[in-house]
Amino acid sequence: MMTNISLSRQDYGTKKITYSPVNTTQYDDASVAADNLIAFYYNIEKKLSILPIILMIAGTLGNMIAFYVLTRKKLRTQSTMLYFASLTVMDTLSLYQW
Structure with missing residues (x-):
């Protein structure tokens, strides 16, 4: 049984995540990794702006x-x-x- 969940984030746009009761950590880990990567590049851009x-x-x-x-x-x-x-x-x- 799979259901689609649409999450809205202010800075990153709308993201569709497929939720499966069998393996939920796969999508949560990918979302956290994507958020960390975006935050990493944002910090680099902020530091290089000077x-x-x-x-x-x-x-x-x-x-x-x-x-x-x-x-x-x-x-x-x-x-x-x-x-x-x-x-x-x-x-x-x-x-x-x-």
């Missing part, structure tokens, strides 16, 4: 230092350094996608 902010801060600081070094009086005489200095400005703007 990565772009860290990259933007590090990139901005690095470009500011490079701009300062490339625009010093000794290096300003070379046209290549001016191109590199303008490249640091454009790189900073592209970090913020302007």
